[in-house]
Amino acid sequence: MVNKRYVARRFALMVTSLFIVITILFFLFRQVPGGPMSAFTNPRMSQAARQAVIEQYGLNDPLWRQYIRYMVNVAQLDFGQSFYYGNSVSSLITDRFLNTMSLMLTAFVISYTVGTYLGAQLGWLRGTAKERVGMVVVLFVRSMPVFWTGMVVLYVFGFQFDFFPIGGMREATASYDTTTAKFLSTDFLYHLILPVFTLSTYYTGLPLLLMRNNILEVLSESYIDTARAKGLTNRRVLFVHAARTAILPVVTAFAIAIGFAVGGQVLIEQVFSWPGLGREMVQASLRSDYPVAQGAFALLSAIVITMNFVADLAYTYLDPRVRLGES
Amino acid sequence: MATNRRKFMHKMGAAGAAIGSVSVAGCSSDSQTTTTVDGGGNGSYSRPIEEDLPEERMMDDVIHLAYTEQYNPGRYQANRLVDQRLTDEMGIPTVTDPVEATVVASREEAGEYDMVTYRWSANNGEPDSIIVKRFASDGPENWTGFSSEEYDEIAYEQRQETDDDARQELVHEVQNIVGEQRPENQFLFNEYYYAFRSDRFEEDFVVVTETGLRNIWNYTQIEPKSEEGNTIITNNWNPSDQLNPLNINAIGPSRNWVPTRFMHDFLIRTGPNLEAQPWAATEWEWEDDTTVTFQIREGMTFHDGEDVTASDVVWTYQMMLDKEPPAYLDNVVEVVESVEQDGDYTVTFNLQDPYVPFVKTTAGIVPILPEHYWTQLMEETGTTNQPWRITIDNDNPVVGSGPFQWGNWDQGSRFEMPSFDDHFMAPNIDRRIQRPLSTPDAEMQALINGDYDLLDYWFGDTQQLQQTVGENDFLGSVETLGAGRQSAWVNCQRPPFDHVPMRQAFNAVVTDSQQTIINEAFDGFGQEAHTFINPSLSFWHNEETTFFEGGIEEATTILADAGYVWDNDGNIHYPEGMTGK
Numbered sequence: 001m002v003n004k005r006y007v008a009r010r011f012a013l014m015v016t017s018l019f020i021v022i023t024i025l026f027f028l029f030r031q032v033p034g035g036p037m038s039a040f041t042n043p044r045m046s047q048a049a050r051q052a053v054i055e056q057y058g059l060n061d062p063l064w065r066q067y068i069r070y071m072v073n074v075a076q077l078d079f080g081q082s083f084y085y086g087n088s089v090s091s092l093i094t095d096r097f098l099n100t101m102s103l104m105l106t107a108f109v110i111s112y113t114v115g116t117y118l119g120a121q122l123g124w125l126r127g128t129a130k131e132r133v134g135m136v137v138v139l140f141v142r143s144m145p146v147f148w149t150g151m152v153v154l155y156v157f158g159f160q161f162d163f164f165p166i167g168g169m170r171e172a173t174a175s176y177d178t179t180t181a182k183f184l185s186t187d188f189l190y191h192l193i194l195p196v197f198t199l200s201t202y203y204t205g206l207p208l209l210l211m212r213n214n215i216l217e218v219l220s221e222s223y224i225d226t227a228r229a230k231g232l233t234n235r236r237v238l239f240v241h242a243a244r245t246a247i248l249p250v251v252t253a254f255a256i257a258i259g260f261a262v263g264g265q266v267l268i269e270q271v272f273s274w275p276g277l278g279r280e281m282v283q284a285s286l287r288s289d290y291p292v293a294q295g296a297f298a299l300l301s302a303i304v305i306t307m308n309f310v311a312d313l314a315y316t317y318l319d320p321r322v323r324l325g326e327s
Numbered sequence: 328m329a330t331n332r333r334k335f336m337h338k339m340g341a342a343g344a345a346i347g348s349v350s351v352a353g354c355s356s357d358s359q360t361t362t363t364v365d366g367g368g369n370g371s372y373s374r375p376i377e378e379d380l381p382e383e384r385m386m387d388d389v390i391h392l393a394y395t396e397q398y399n400p401g402r403y404q405a406n407r408l409v410d411q412r413l414t415d416e417m418g419i420p421t422v423t424d425p426v427e428a429t430v431v432a433s434r435e436e437a438g439e440y441d442m443v444t445y446r447w448s449a450n451n452g453e454p455d456s457i458i459v460k461r462f463a464s465d466g467p468e469n470w471t472g473f474s475s476e477e478y479d480e481i482a483y484e485q486r487q488e489t490d491d492d493a494r495q496e497l498v499h500e501v502q503n504i505v506g507e508q509r510p511e512n513q514f515l516f517n518e519y520y521y522a523f524r525s526d527r528f529e530e531d532f533v534v535v536t537e538t539g540l541r542n543i544w545n546y547t548q549i550e551p552k553s554e555e556g557n558t559i560i561t562n563n564w565n566p567s568d569q570l571n572p573l574n575i576n577a578i579g580p581s582r583n584w585v586p587t588r589f590m591h592d593f594l595i596r597t598g599p600n601l602e603a604q605p606w607a608a609t610e611w612e613w614e615d616d617t618t619v620t621f622q623i624r625e626g627m628t629f630h631d632g633e634d635v636t637a638s639d640v641v642w643t644y645q646m647m648l649d650k651e652p653p654a655y656l657d658n659v660v661e662v663v664e665s666v667e668q669d670g671d672y673t674v675t676f677n678l679q680d681p682y683v684p685f686v687k688t689t690a691g692i693v694p695i696l697p698e699h700y701w702t703q704l705m706e707e708t709g710t711t712n713q714p715w716r717i718t719i720d721n722d723n724p725v726v727g728s729g730p731f732q733w734g735n736w737d738q739g740s741r742f743e744m745p746s747f748d749d750h751f752m753a754p755n756i757d758r759r760i761q762r763p764l765s766t767p768d769a770e771m772q773a774l775i776n777g778d779y780d781l782l783d784y785w786f787g788d789t790q791q792l793q794q795t796v797g798e799n800d801f802l803g804s805v806e807t808l809g810a811g812r813q814s815a816w817v818n819c820q821r822p823p824f825d826h827v828p829m830r831q832a833f834n835a836v837v838t839d840s841q842q843t844i845i846n847e848a849f850d851g852f853g854q855e856a857h858t859f860i861n862p863s864l865s866f867w868h869n870e871e872t873t874f875f876e877g878g879i880e881e882a883t884t885i886l887a888d889a890g891y892v893w894d895n896d897g898n899i900h901y902p903e904g905m906t907g908k
Contacts, residue, residue, distance in 0.1 A: 033433070048653075049575060049657065056713065084576070086569050086571065092738075095739070165778075166769050166773060169740060172560045173558065173760065182737075269765075273766075273769060279765075280739075286427065
């Protein structure tokens with residue numbers, strides 16, 4: 001059961017954490033050399049024009065006033081207007097967020113499903129030749145830099161054999177009227193295959209190793225002996241009795257991974273020309289496009305903090321022994 | 328590039344090692360001796376040496392503000408070569424200071440540098456944008472701090488001279504003054520290489536200008552050979568991010584400027600040779616030095632079917648005078664006094680001061696906006712005071728009258744522009760789609776695979792692209808001389824470059840390094856450059872501009888004559904009475 005007071009307290013803590021993070025972000029980005037006008041890469045921008053733009057965005061105000069204005073706007077979920085794009089940060093981030101999540105969520109769901117299953121199997125097969133081979137393969141794949149894997153995959157299947165597109169989310173000539181049509185088209189799924197394959201290959205290692213180690217611990221528990229003594233099948237012992245306990249840390253890892261998924265995989269987005277939030281965050285930081293950089297990092301922080309909270313709550317359902325907020 | 332880079336670094340090493348032995352040849356005064364320096368392949372030359380020089384005369388580090396190697400490898404290598412030569416061969420301690428692109432401009436404007444390098448070109452083929460803005464004492468972009476009364480007088484005179492030949496003489500003269508005093512030292516005039524699918528287009532119809540293939544003349548005249556050629560898919564620089572034609576970011580960076588210019592019409596356009604050509608105006612005439620009249624072409628329509636008339640032109644300029652968009656402060660607000668309509672097809676501009684560049688830098692840059700559409704847009708979005716802040720997207724698209732029109736914008740991914748068949752220069756193709764990929768390798772592969780029809784930009788290894796074109800007979804290529812120049816601007820406001828002989832000596836070293844820079848750092852794509860006006864602007868370019876030859880020997884002579892001396896370790900010292908920063 002979830003203690004309501006505990007939830008309320010954790011929620012308040014979340015809001016405080018977010019407030020601190022957003023404050024730090026506000027001042028941090030203003031320390032980057034170059035200044036916000038560098039977002040305007042027009043080399044012929046005159047001093048008068050520059051001054052007009054500075055005033056337009058209120059950047060001539062004292063910092064404390066800019067800070068208060070920003071926090072008031074954020075409280076109303078208004079993250080301002082991008083210096084670079086000119087349009088609202090919320091719509092920009094939403095657009096890039098969908099692009100990133102369609103890639104990262106697909107990859108995470110595949111890698112955590114496959115990783116959890118294979119990890120349980122490898123734990124069960126401990127000491128056998130299969131386990132040794134499996135571990136070598138997992139460690140080998142896990143140690144390959146993901147961007148390198150991406151480049152190899154792209155070179156072989158995109159450049160050499162021309163089986164898959166070499167970048168982007170859709171065909172250049174394809175045009176869709178609705179967001180749903182964009183993300184459910186076969187064209188999109190076709191473009192999704194190579195980057196998802198690359199990411200899944202890399203990310204499978206973590207849940208797999210985590211699950212395997214947990215299974216090894218759980219298998220030595222007496223209730224597993226009891227289950228075996230009852231004459232249950234190996235499959236039932238593994239997946240119903242052992243895996244259910246062993247999966248807890250994997251759930252935490254998955255929740256945190258989802259949080260970080262928002263930041264995308266900058267290198268993979270770069271290799272596959274994927275217009276995601278990760279690349280946008282990097283570019284916004286380089287351009288000193290404060291509103292976009294702050295908005296994107298605030299979103300990332302909010303989701304990481306929220307997912308940690310969600311993981312805590314999920315524990316109570318997965319493990320009845322856990323009672324949040326009770327001494 | 329890797330092989331070239333190795334070769335280049337090897338040559339740099341050779342250059343560094345070339346300062347061979349130093350020997351004392353004889354005494355010339357009480358404390359000064361003359362030393363002969365073995366300049367390696369450059370022969371030997373003499374430099375004055377003094378002992379016990381006061382520390383305040385020793386030259387402190389010369390800061391070379393530069394873009395990073397990642398940003399532009401060729402430029403970075405050129406910088407390193409010049410800096411190394413100054414340090415090793417001239418005893419001028421030069422430090423390359425690479426910073427992110429965003430920092431260069433702010434440090435340059437704050438004067439926190441001794442020299443800074445990048446590429447710069449004349450605005451729309453009009454030399455005035457360099458002559459006055461960059462080098463006049465009160466020029467808004469005169470970050471070097473260069474100041475010359477003689478120069479200022481001629482610079483302002485040329486912008487009032489309506490006779491082309493007389494103006495040409497003045498423009499040549501200012502190039503000579505800058506050439507003599509050297510606040511700017513050109514590394515090279517860049518040449519560029521572009522590739523396209525020759526199996527899809529008639530090669531004779533491809534038009535190349537100083538911007539390569541991404542020019543309206545090419546996109547309106549190129550003739551498809553096959554069905555695939557009807558749609559041109561290209562890379563663009565980066566994804567477009569701002570297509571509101573009133574926003575400063577829509578008319579500056581190429582990623583936005585190209586589609587913006589393709590969708591709008593202008594009173595004039597600069598032609599393939601950077602000359603002013605009739606466009607929406609069929610002719611124009613200076614009535615006096617502050618009054619110019621344009622005759623608007625009849626029969627033009629906007630993309631929504633409404634007629635283009637003088638009223639739209641007047642509304643566009645008047646709105647800019649009233650609202651003062653930052654993007655048009657320089658070219659409209661500070662230039663135009665009033666604009667008047669005379670009938671449906673005649674517009675007269677009264678200028679605040681005589682300003683001949685108006686035709687190219689104002690009439691050639693201000694898009695003609697449909698009054699009916701923009702007044703509605705401003706009202707509907709509630710953005711009547713700052714229309715440049717209106718978000719232009721698929722819901723509020725651009726309505727212009729240009730040869731291409733708004734199709735569909737998937738921001739960050741692609742932008743599609745169907746051709747506008749009712750235009751007087753209607754393209755032969757059906758549409759242009761820009762869809763950038765994030766690496767040059769992917770872009771080149773896309774060209775080979777047929778996903779791209781041509782490359783508007785190429786930031787990869789030019790030799791690799793050349794080789795690819797050579798290996799595939801379905802690919803064609805064009806080469807062009809860009810309109811700008813790659814230069815080092817020096818800070819004339821502080822030592823050591825506040826002293827003209829030091830600038831001239833620097834120029835001698837740069838001139839001597841140009842061929843190596845062109846061949847090794849830029850793969851042979853470039854021409855030697857001695858003035859700030861590119862030969863692409865053939866009418867204005869002064870090929871007789873003063874510059875300094877003779878390399879290290881000449882540089883040493885210039886400095887020695889000005890009183891500079893060296894110590895026994897080869898470090899340069901200021902002349903007596905002068906000190907460092």
